[in-house]
Amino acid sequence: MDFTLSERETWFRDRVKAFIHGEIRPRDGDYHAQQREGDRWKALPVIEEMKAKAKAAGLWNFFMPPNSGQSHVDDSFEFEGTQLSNLEYALCAEEMGRLGWASECFNCSAPDTGNMEVLHRYGTRAQKDAWLKPLMLGEIRSAFLMTEPAVASSDATNIETRMERDGDHYVINGRKWWSSGVGDPRCRIAIVMGKTSPEASRHSQQSQILVPLDAPGVRIERMLSVFGYDHAPHGHGEVVLENVRVPVENVLLGEGRGFEIAQGRLGPGRIHHCMRTIGVAEEAIAAMAKRLVSRVAFGKRLSDHSVWEQRLARARIDIEMTRLLCLKAADMMDKAGNKAAQLEIAMIKVQAPMMALQIIDDAIQAHGGAGVSSDFGLAHDWAGIRTLRLADGPDEVHNRAIARAEFGKYGDFKADRVSSGEIGVSR
Template sequence: MNFDTTPRGRELWARVDAFMRERIEPQEQAAREELAANTAAGRRWTPLQTIQNLKQQAKAEGLWNLFLPDSDQGAGLTNFEYAPLAERMGHVLWASEVFNCSAPDTGNMEVLARYGTPAQQERWLKPLLAGEIRSGFAMTEPEVASSDATNIATRIERDGDAYVINGRKWWTSGAGDPRCAVYIVMGRSNPEAGKHEQQSMILVPADAPGVKVVRALPVFGNDDAPHGHCEMLFENVRVPVENLLLGEGRGFEIAQGRLGPGRIHHCMRLIGMSERALRLMCERLSSRVAFGKPLATQGVWHERIAQSRILIDQARLLTLNAAHMMDTVGNKVAKQEIAMIKVVAPNVATQVIDWAIQAWGGAGVSDVTPLAELYGAARTLRLADGPDEVHRVSIAKQELGRYRG
């Protein structure tokens, strides 16, 4: 396998890298200060103008919708071409939003591009692609073990020319953002059908009567404003039958099409987070003296630096292999490779970031560095889009299947 990207991929990576170095990274502190000012003024859930300004610049330079493959509405990059770009974006937690490449919008846009009707695309996909609105994805529920999605209890019931939705969701990413205009909701439409034909997905306008944001859910004490991950309540929410995606009982089919790219995009960004953590670790160790000598001369840190490089490069190669498989044989065939990197990348990131925090000492768990935020994001991704254990079970079953008669 050739791990070198295409000329188009190299050209776009150079442009994204320059934008990150010259525009985004110098604005990290400004964004942090703007959020603090908004919080003090009681406007914590107001979109940051720092990021909005950068989005307009990226859009003007054609660095927009880079994630969307096989489409005249995006850059048309393959997963393999997009991987280094997403990795570079991962150095700053909010950078992917600047390029309109952030979750959950990316997954929702792919769903609408792949499965949406022309009317659904006109109403929701076009403004999402333009960055005029944002969206949420409501799948996980607090009252069931959602790692097994067949447990989902939210009901989607036909009533004449409408569907009525009732249920409670949580970890609905993006629900705290005032620009969130639509949710893709997964629920049970036919409890009597086969195990994987009971669920459907439907488009629910954020302002529909009965839609309620119950609360923002903090992650390690951070509510991730103004994006947010929220607990939601859907009480007798009525939406037109035209809002159903693809058809009744096809929710799992859509979920598999959505979660594959979403998982690998997370892994790409996690590698970028790991690279930044390793750089911060090395910079700190080279500048600090303890017990009469630089920390960088101590053997324990040589071990950790070397192991970090090994782990990051292993994760990158696994991710590129999965991306190549998705491009050449499709997401379904590449499901084992996707599961493998979804286990590996978050674990590598949490380990490398943890060592970097240790190198920085007390500063590592403060807001002096981005390490605490990076750790929280990486650790959360060992649960998001399926916990490690579920992916390991899937990998093991496929491996065992190779040797059954």
């Protein structure tokens, strides 16, 4: 098995890494200073400056998929990004994950990435002209409204938001939350999932519809915090949709196709999160190591205490194993498709946040009281990564799929052995 990166993979990774090191990281202080000034819900000038530089350097829209004929209209060539493979993008996304605001500088931040891919694959020409084009240019932001407070949204068929046909419009009523991006004043469009056909089969009841954020009846009731962090200027909101009217032509792909779109969207989205999470873990292990060699306790450096040698070694081992699983999943998606890689995607979705949380926790411990302050960013990173054990499907859902696949390998074997008396049956 050859683990050598190709020339193209190395070239893109190193260009992204160099741009972050040379352009974005030196402006980190400006980012936080601008974030603290005035209204928290605003566009930050430093991000707009970096976006212009990245675009000029050709480091833009990396995640947009290569044109594979998946678009439902024959205009894909007009909406092409850099067109990296999943494996190529994985290497770049890891570098972006090392600095929280870097992804947006390359126009590669969620939920815009997933929304653009949905529009690219399923949108009509009119939908692409209206929304995909300005999203790809980085002129606007978007939101994805799926999760609801009243139901267990880990099962998307539970969603209760109603979308009722009324002539040439749909009338939408419902309540959504954890609607990422709605706090950004540049957010102009949301993809909303709800039920158009409650009497249809279980997976054909839902549709996805484009809803402009300024449509009458759309109300951001509150912005939610994550362990006390509001994540401005992006943020996560609770949104009420009250008799919102949108044209029938705003439906994506067709009525009853919402669940299908969600499955197609969440596969790549899940692995994108995992790629960035590895970058977060790399930052945490670096912070931990620097702290341990610079502080003295009980007459010797913290790094000379054996407990920290064990923790640091475990952290490096876990990062390397997780990266290999992530790259394997990305490579399978490229070669065999998202469906063939669904178990690998599920495994990395569980493993990456758990791995990073342990390393960040150890890094916090190494920093003592400083670790839980805002001075080093570790507490903020822990809070952000902890949400990934819930976002895009909780651990329990992914573990269930992994376990069922494993049980499936031995179901017939066990049944045969029980019937033959080789395995005793518990009474």
